[in-house]
Amino acid sequence: xSNVESPLSKGVVxxxxxxxxxxxxxxxxxxxxxxxxxxxxxxDWAAKLTNDCRLVLVDLTLPGLDLPAVVAAxxxxxxxxxxxAFGPHVDEQTLAxxxxxxxxxxxxxxxxxxxxxxxxxxxxx
Numbered sequence: 001x002s003n004v005e006s007p008l009s010k011g012v013v014x015x016x017x018x019x020x021x022x023x024x025x026x027x028x029x030x031x032x033x034x035x036x037x038x039x040x041x042x043x044d045w046a047a048k049l050t051n052d053c054r055l056v057l058v059d060l061t062l063p064g065l066d067l068p069a070v071v072a073a074x075x076x077x078x079x080x081x082x083x084x085a086f087g088p089h090v091d092e093q094t095l096a097x098x099x100x101x102x103x104x105x106x107x108x109x110x111x112x113x114x115x116x117x118x119x120x121x122x123x124x125x
Contacts, residue, residue, distance in 0.1 A: 060087030
């Protein structure tokens with residue numbers, strides 16, 4: 001089974017349509033033994049979430065994203081999962097809305113790029 005398609009166990013769900021960056025995150029997750037599930041459409045991500053998911057990464061630029069619904073579903077299905085949202089630093093309104101929606105951590109895109117390896121390592125712990 002590949003790192004992307006196997007059932008979640010110490011898993012990560014990554015909602016993004018950024019295929020270039022997601023490959024970097026996927027490689028880092030694989031090195032840590034994490035199962036990473038990508039969801040490019042916000043409507044299909046919930047099927048990839050199980051109760052042993054440890055981390056939900058949310059790209060706030062994902063078209064059609066309903067962040068309050070994502071947070072609610074993640075908390076209902078995987079209550080111990082950390083929810084990390086990230087987006088452009090200039091989009092202060094969206095970043096603030098992510099905090100209001102209940103994301104555990106809200107980062108600018110640059111902050112996320114610098115922190116994703118540490119976030120994954122914490123999830124693998």
